[in-house]
Amino acid sequence: MHIYWWRDPQGRILGFVLNDARLLSDLINRLPDGGEGDSQLGRAEIRLLDSHDETLYSWGAYRGEGPALRSIGLSHPLGSWKLEYHAPELQQVSSGGWLGSLVSLLLLATGLGSLGYLLDREHRRELRLAQQRVNFVNQVSHELKTPLTNVRLYAEMLQERLDDEGTEPTVRRYLGVIAGESQRLSRLIDNVLSFSRLQRQQLRLTPEPGNPDEQVERILQTFAPLLLQRGIDLSFDAGIDRSLRYDPAALEQILNNLLSNCEKYAPDSGLLRIRSWLDGAMLCIEVQDRGPGIDAGERERIFEPFYRSSNRITDGVAGTGIGLGLARDLARAHGGDLSLEPGGSGACFRIRLETTR
Numbered sequence: 239m240h241i242y243w244w245r246d247p248q249g250r251i252l253g254f255v256l257n258d259a260r261l262l263s264d265l266i267n268r269l270p271d272g273g274e275g276d277s278q279l280g281r282a283e284i285r286l287l288d289s290h291d292e293t294l295y296s297w298g299a300y301r302g303e304g305p306a307l308r309s310i311g312l313s314h315p316l317g318s319w320k321l322e323y324h325a326p327e328l329q330q331v332s333s334g335g336w337l338g339s340l341v342s343l344l345l346l347a348t349g350l351g352s353l354g355y356l357l358d359r360e361h362r363r364e365l366r367l368a369q370q371r372v373n374f375v376n377q378v379s380h381e382l383k384t385p386l387t388n389v390r391l392y393a394e395m396l397q398e399r400l401d402d403e404g405t406e407p408t409v410r411r412y413l414g415v416i417a418g419e420s421q422r423l424s425r426l427i428d429n430v431l432s433f434s435r436l437q438r439q440q441l442r443l444t445p446e447p448g449n450p451d452e453q454v455e456r457i458l459q460t461f462a463p464l465l466l467q468r469g470i471d472l473s474f475d476a477g478i479d480r481s482l483r484y485d486p487a488a489l490e491q492i493l494n495n496l497l498s499n500c501e502k503y504a505p506d507s508g509l510l511r512i513r514s515w516l517d518g519a520m521l522c523i524e525v526q527d528r529g530p531g532i533d534a535g536e537r538e539r540i541f542e543p544f545y546r547s548s549n550r551i552t553d554g555v556a557g558t559g560i561g562l563g564l565a566r567d568l569a570r571a572h573g574g575d576l577s578l579e580p581g582g583s584g585a586c587f588r589i590r591l592e593t594t595r
């Protein structure tokens with residue numbers, strides 16, 4: 239396996255795995271062909287060996303088993319490979335022939351060295367491009383955030399201003415769609431921005447005093463119409479009801495991700511139960527749906543970035559695959575965790591956040 243890696247200025251290790259078959263075929267295409275009648279080599283052979291001393295390619299007619307008469311290591315980044323010169327006996331090679339072989343050996347080593355340099359340069363270029371792409375997505379998300387917040391705010395203000403009797407139901411419905419969709423987009427953008435901050439290790443938590451039950455209640459109110467449309471009823475057992483120091487933005491983002499997953503993956507599942515309680519200094523919230531649940535083999539994988547399971551329910555549902563991983567990272571940064579609880583029908587996620595004095 240060829241893994242190229244390096245440490246960036248922030249101390250992160252970045253790397254990629256080269257496709258071995260492709261590397262070898264590109265390499266062999268650049269080398270002289272290994273025909274039996276290679277006149278320069280006479281009855282000798284040059285072998286290209288990998289780090290396990292396995293022959294990757296050879297030139298020349300000689301097929302002896304003995305040790306190599308000469309061996310040259312390749313330069314970075316193929317430093318673990320070498321070239322070996324095999325011949326029946328050194329004396330049998332005429333001095334002209336031997337010199338010719340040495341020259342071709344050196345030429346080969348230089349050729350492979352430049353190939354290594356080209357690979358290295360390509361790898362740096364790819365990483366630069368990847369970095370630019372990440373920056374671009376980050377920038378666009380930032381630019382989208384302000385106008386979207388305005389759309390959402392004005393739609394919500396308009397909803398509040400419309401009096402129930404005098405307003406046409408369709409107007410209410412249209413406004414509901416505008417508010418709902420802009421909330422969904424805001425959540426997506428928040429996820430992208432937090433994900434990028436986490437990657438750059440720039441995510442900062444800011445604990446402040448607040449009543450988590452009241453906050454959960456507010457979040458549930460925002461989600462209730464959307465969930466109701468999808469055949470899901472909410473019930474909330476509030477068991478904290480006091481002020482604690484925690485980061486409300488982190489809790490909101492974790493809950494947003496869990497609730498929007500219920501909306502996406504557990505439609506028409508009836509009751510969605512949310513409970514909150516205190517376990518020592520740990521603020522605990524459980525979100526239990528009655529949807530299809532998560533297969534045993536995927537219980538940990540769903541927390542991996544970009545992982546999306548594929549089945550009858552999830553196929554065709556839009557998503558980025560970063561929601562659960564991000565929610566878990568946020569909970570861990572908050573001295574707690576996000577876990578998928580075993581047993582029961584449907585999926586049951588438990589959030590634990592450490593509260594401070």
Ligand code: ADP
Nearest residue numbers: 499503540546547552557558559560561562585
């Ligand atoms: P996304 O929803 O963007 O795919 P997530 O990280 O939020 O990404 O979720 C990862 C995967 O976990 C989803 O693709 C889905 O298959 C599965 N999943 C998450 N929540 C639930 C749930 N409540 N019920 C069933 N499957 C779920």
